[in-house]
Amino acid sequence: MHQAFDIIANQYDELFTYSAIGIAQRNLVWGYLEKLLAHRNELNILELNCGTGEDALWFARKGHKILATDISNNMLQITKEKISNAGLINNVKIIQADISEIETAGINEKFDLIFSNFGGINCISSDELIKLSSDIKNLLKAAGQLVMVIMPEFCAWETLYFILKFNFKKAFRRLSAKGEVVKFNGENLITYYYSVARIKKSFGQNFNLVAVKPIGFFIPPSYMEKFFHSKPKFFNILKKLEHSISKFDFLAGFSDHFLINLQVK
Ligand SMILES: C[S@@+](CC[C@H](N)C(=O)[O-])C[C@H]1O[C@@H](n2cnc3c(N)ncnc32)[C@H](O)[C@@H]1O
Incomplete structure (x- = not known):
């Protein structure tokens, strides 16, 4: 799995981070974090699957202390350079760590916030998810927050897009319980899609729910970047519509991603 991300790492920012869709989706996440962390200074934050470090950079610019982790060494090299x-x-601080074995990463501190953006959690199986719940509970301070951005089992845009292409297998690929092999820039990635209910259940023993938000109900998945590149006005309308529905939590289960905020019990 991490080999696929090692291969993708050099193109990841161009393909996702700095794409119009990637920026628009990340701004929604930052908008939420901005409110959650308002007036809280110098927080200790653990970032899981930090990728090329865009969020670590954002937190650090706000004066927080970050331990940025990822399984892919090449992703971490880019993070290091940016920082x-x-x-x-x-x-x-940057260390290589697998989410599913985070308890063996030699982390000896406790955090105010644990954060995982854009699908790192979709790279682990449902059994690993339950284990992660107790592993990270032990890494949080009292009343510590957990924020994860995850791909759900259904995405309205994706289903519409692939139905219009008569590709019915891909239109409903997220429903596969065993995990689906997804191509990202030619590399095979096993991806497990999770409903909001599944995440609540897997983390319910150790965490209380704070909030759920749709991320990418009107803003489409990033593989549609080419299509929207030549239609900036249409894309701007979608961004406005996205802001207007951000309070409708139930749309989380129909979006490209959803943000879930939990708090340790
Ligand atoms: C889609 S990228 C998201 C990167 C970054 N969080 C962002 O917002 O752009 C998913 C990341 O998860 C990492 N990843 C995949 N499986 C992982 C695992 N088991 N443990 C830690 N990181 C993992 C990949 O190396 C990759 O950097």
Whole structure:
């Protein structure tokens, strides 16, 4: 699995992070975090699957201390470069760690927030998910927050897109319980899609629910970037519509991603 991400790492920012869709979806996540962390200074944050470090950089610029982790060494190299170019090495520590074995990563501190953005959680199986719930509970301070951004089992845009292409298998691929092999820039990735209910159940023993938000109900999945590139006005309308529905939690289960905020019991 991490080999696929190692291969993708050099193109990841161009394909996702700096794409119009990637920026729009990430802004929704940052909008939520902005409110959650308002007036809270110098937080200790553990980031799971940090990828190329875009969120670590954002947290660090706000003065927080981050432990950024990912399974892919190549992703971490890019994170290191970004953090050092921004002069923020005192705010960000970087270690290679597998989400499903996070308890063996030698982490000896406790965190105010544990954060996982854009599908890292979709790379682990449902059994690993339950284990993760207790592993990360032990890494959080009292009343510590957990925020994860996850791909649900159904995405209205995706189903419509593939039905219009008469590709019915892909239109409903997220429903596969065993995990689905998904191509990302030519690399095979096993992806497990999770409903909001499944995440609540898997984490319910150790966490209380704070909020659920749709991320990408009107803003489409990033593989539609090419199509929207030539239609900026249409894309701007979608961004406005997305802001207007952000309070409708039930749309989380029909979006490209959903954000779930839990708090340790
Ligand atoms: C779609 S990328 C998201 C990256 C980043 N969080 C972002 O917001 O752009 C998924 C990331 O999860 C990482 N990943 C996949 N499986 C993992 C695992 N078992 N443990 C830790 N990281 C993993 C990949 O290396 C990749 O960087």
